[in-house]
Amino acid sequence: MPEPLNIDDIVARLRAAAKTPEARAKVRAIVEEVVADPDAAARAFGDPGDDVILFEDDTVSIWYCHFHPGMSVPAHDHQLSGSIGVFRGRERNDFFNADPAGGLRKSSDVFLGPGDALSFGPNAIHSVTCVSETPCNGLHVYLGALTTVERTLFDIDKGDAMPFDDENYEKLMAADRFGHG
Numbered sequence: 211m212p213e214p215l216n217i218d219d220i221v222a223r224l225r226a227a228a229k230t231p232e233a234r235a236k237v238r239a240i241v242e243e244v245v246a247d248p249d250a251a252a253r254a255f256g257d258p259g260d261d262v263i264l265f266e267d268d269t270v271s272i273w274y275c276h277f278h279p280g281m282s283v284p285a286h287d288h289q290l291s292g293s294i295g296v297f298r299g300r301e302r303n304d305f306f307n308a309d310p311a312g313g314l315r316k317s318s319d320v321f322l323g324p325g326d327a328l329s330f331g332p333n334a335i336h337s338v339t340c341v342s343e344t345p346c347n348g349l350h351v352y353l354g355a356l357t358t359v360e361r362t363l364f365d366i367d368k369g370d371a372m373p374f375d376d377e378n379y380e381k382l383m384a385a386d387r388f389g390h391g
């Protein structure tokens with residue numbers, strides 16, 4: 211029997227990996243390993259029902275993320291590279307590039323279900339939608355202090371870019387609820 215997953219161990223391993231020259235690949239490998247058995251990951255993380263910052267320092271931010279059904283996180287950047295692994299539910303990531311004519315142009319979409327992982331670079335822009343009838347839960351790891359980074363939110367419909375703050379986030383979430391998303 212393999213050892214059950216332990217959150218403290220996962221956080222410790224991610225912190226160590228984030229300090230190495232191959233941080234991006236090593237963190238991605240750990241995220242993949244954690245969600246490879248989605249049921250074990252779901253048991254280990256439980257279901258806090260909301261986002262939880264498990265750890266943050268200058269080298270790494272480790273989040274447990276919770277998206278409820280139908281929820282859409284407006285398009286945003288991170289200014290950090292990151293890895294996402296899903297262990298419950300299903301999410302669609304829409305990726306965008308800056309359009310030379312202004313605004314953003316969708317470049318791809320990636321669906322993540324239990325056991326799936328993806329990585330992105332510091333310039334990536336994405337929106338995330340929970341497309342399952344159950345909440346979508348995942349482990350999100352960013353190589354830096356995410357809460358201290360100056361990030362950007364995007365209004366895809368209007369082509370507007372704005373600072374990532376609570377007010378703009380709520381404004382875009384509200385617009386999405388009324389069918390603009």
Ligand SMILES: [Fe+2]
Pocket residue numbers: 286287288336
């Ligand atoms: Fe994101």
